[in-house]
Amino acid sequence: MADSSLSPLRNWIVAELKRMIPIPGTTIWSDSKQDAAYFTQLTGATQKSLEANWRIPGNRFTTCSSFLPIFATTIRRAGMLPLETVNKFGFKNTIALHGFALNSEVGWVPYSGSPAGAKPGDFFQLGHGGWTDHVGVILEIEDGQWSLVAGGAGGPSSKHDGVKRTALQPIPGGLMGWLDVDVYFQGWSDDPYA
Numbered sequence: 001m002a003d004s005s006l007s008p009l010r011n012w013i014v015a016e017l018k019r020m021i022p023i024p025g026t027t028i029w030s031d032s033k034q035d036a037a038y039f040t041q042l043t044g045a046t047q048k049s050l051e052a053n054w055r056i057p058g059n060r061f062t063t064c065s066s067f068l069p070i071f072a073t074t075i076r077r078a079g080m081l082p083l084e085t086v087n088k089f090g091f092k093n094t095i096a097l098h099g100f101a102l103n104s105e106v107g108w109v110p111y112s113g114s115p116a117g118a119k120p121g122d123f124f125q126l127g128h129g130g131w132t133d134h135v136g137v138i139l140e141i142e143d144g145q146w147s148l149v150a151g152g153a154g155g156p157s158s159k160h161d162g163v164k165r166t167a168l169q170p171i172p173g174g175l176m177g178w179l180d181v182d183v184y185f186q187g188w189s190d191d192p193y194a
Contacts, residue, residue, distance in 0.1 A: 003120070009181060009188045010121035012078060017139055017149045021165035027153045030063075031160040042163050043067045043151050054156040063161050065099040067151030068123060068135050072097035075181075079188030097123075097184075100132040103176060107183030111175045123179040124148070126172055133174060139165065146171050 002011040020042070021028065028035045030047045040046050043063035053061040076083055076095065084092045098104060102125040109117055118124070118138055124146075126134040136150025145168040153162035 006120060007182050008190045009075075009079065009185055010119060012190055013075065013121035013137065013181065014139060016074070016078070017137060017165070021149060021163070024147060024165055024167040027162040027164040029160055029162045030154070039063075039161075039163065042070065043161075044070055045161070047160065050161055051159075054159075060156055062152030062155045063163065064135050064150050064152030067163055068099040068137070069097045071137065072123075075185055075188070079185060079190065081185060081188055099135050100125075102132075102135060102179045105179055105184055107180040108177060109180055110177040115171055115175060115178075117180075118178045119180075121181045123181065123184075124172075125176045125178065126174040127176045128174050132176070134172075138178065140168060142168055144171065145169055148172075 003014070006014070028039050028042060030036060030039045030045065030050055032039070036047060043066045045063050045066055050061070050063075053059050073083065073096075075081075082095065084094055086092055102108060102123055103110070118141065120138055120140055122138045124136060124138055125132055134150065134152060136148050136152075138146055139149050140147040147166050147168045149163070149165045151161065151163045153164035154160045
């Protein structure tokens with residue numbers, strides 16, 4: 001059921017994430033026989049590609065940085081927004097969300113001590129000392145708690161990775177800010193005849 005306090009875009013994002021991962025606390029794992037293909041669809045990564053990355057000394061790659069840009073492209077398609085731009089020389093450039101640099105995107109809202117302006121559907125960025133640690137999507141906000149959907153539920157130490165939907169939990173520490181999706185996806189339309 002749509003929330004009348006949210007824009008059509010935000011309602012679409014929330015509904016799509018709940019369709020993708022219907023049960024809070026569920027993780028789609030990279031090495032699960034039943035989930036591996038779906039994990040690849042959501043992140044572009046496979047268990048084999050993750051293992052290859054992790055063999056490189058110091059590589060801590062997780063799929064939070066790939067899930068979010070893929071999901072952003074899904075949002076663009078659903079809202080009939082362009083997927084490419086054409087520069088002055090006629091060359092096409094893919095429009096790609098910079099998952100670990102949300103703070104460089106149009107619509108960025110820096111955290112200033114209160115997450116009061118964040119809303120369901122916004123993309124969050126966590127980090128410390130100017131470095132990004134984690135990104136994902138805010139699914140619900142209630143009584144100072146968030147429910148999130150994000151890749152990166154595992155990593156090199158666990159030898160697999162996942163896309164997880166959390167239940168409501170305290171707002172994570174290290175919040176750097178969020179991307180206001182109504183600004184970032186300006187012009188998004190759920191009406192194919194608009």
